[in-house]
Amino acid sequence: MTLGRTLWCIILIKLFIMFAVLRVFFFPAYLQGDDQEKQQRVSDELTERIAP
């Protein structure tokens, strides 16, 4: 295989792993819901983690 083909193969495999495997299975959307729900979730997290 020529160098160019090897590199294209690696790029495509890498992008497939990143976007089709890692993004889907290992990076779920952590903040769910609409903006209001997200705001409330982060607000609760930030205010309740206050040092005792």
Add this chain to the structure above:
Amino acid sequence: MEPIDSSLVDWSRAQFALTAMYHWLFVPLTLGLGVVMAIMETLYVRTGREFWKRTARFWMKLFGINFAMGVATGIILEFEFGTNWSNYSWFVGDIFGAPLAIEGILAFFMESTFIAVMYFGWNKVSKRAHLASTWLTIIGATISAWWILVANAWMQHPVGMEFNPDTVRNEMVDFAAVAFSPVAVVKFCHTVTSSWVLGAVFVVGVSCWYLLRGRHREFALGSIRVAAWFGLAASLLTAHTGHLSGRDIALYQPMKLAAAEGLYEGGTEQGLVLGGILRPGADWVGGNGDDRFLLKVELPYALSYLATHDLQGYVPGIRNLLEGDYRLPDGSVALSAEEMMKRGRVAIDALARYRAASPPEEKAAALAVLRENFPWFGYGYLKSPGELVPSVPLTFYSFRIMVMLGGYFIVLFAGLLLLGQRVTRWKLVQLAVVLTIPLAWLASQSGWVVAEVGRQPWAIQGLLPNVAAISRLDVSSVQTTFFIFLALFTLLLVAELGIMGKAIAAGPETDSTSN
């Protein structure tokens, strides 16, 4: 709500550090090697000598391998912002996201467009159009670096924003203040020039390998001449921008400077530690008066000059920064860590009251308290002042490794220029230069360790510590993904080294193979 497990903070940091460090193996070579090959192609266009075309094409091939292996590895970092650092992403996404978006849309597209012309346009476009494409490729990559470093610099010195308690977001109010913050400008210059050094070390290293093997002598000498001049200029610029960076750190992140210098007790007329050995297990938080160095060699007054541009300038140490009560550059008196933590808790409590309250007067009262105490918001998450002290040994030794190697690179490039063609007779020098290649990465990574470990515990300086910035995930999930990324990136690195090694072993085109 359950308190955050400290191991979750550690694993989240470790995962991000792993991803960033692997990503940074590829980036500086792209930035540095790109300029070297563009200079060589410029020589080809100016002189018309086919030799420079072949030379540029060879380094372009290695550039392409590195580019193909490294491209998009930074995307994982962006995914991690969303999953592992979701509080952070929401809290400052309006500011942090803007430079990243500009980087993606403007710089990356520019780079991607012209890289195609650069690789496939030989003999299809004019010499000058091809040269312009080569330069525009590397300028695009450098502009990408600009926006990423703007984002990073903002975390080190947050400016140009206002906190909106209704959305729980910091919103950008001054784009120019963010994009052209002095910290961003200096960070960009220091990072890019140090990447040029790395690229130059790579070129002289590979060229010396050919000399050692007795192959491609003319090619190696030509490459060494260009890269050594470029590397020397870049090394001197890196030293100068490093000095400017030190001044910024003294102004905006004095704890990082104190940790990098192992400075527990500050004062005036402070010397810069040229080299030293820290006492293992020394207590960097408690004030028991122990000598924290086993060995130390200092350059008198140099730290005061670096930090204040005054030989007699006052530089606070770790104890001073924790206890406060010293004069700041603006003339005010520094608060103690305890006081800042108290004000931070008041700010967080005011945010909670603001969001819970419904009568307008109660909301207004809470908002006034929040605004007054917001500069210390992040301190409210810290349980003890000691959390403000980063790992002193890691910061101290990384800083020395970076600076010493930076000095060595200056000597190396100057030596190669002095030797000129005589380098072909000095096998030991050739071997030393080959062995220097990994040291360039060591210096580059050490620089980032100083920048990022030295600013702990902050995700955003003074505003949000890691313990508040991370997502509430299972520690086991973060551990699992850490090892998956470790395996994937290692595989990618092994593949890069293999393909790069094969291309180097094949060597540049000769007269008969060129077209």
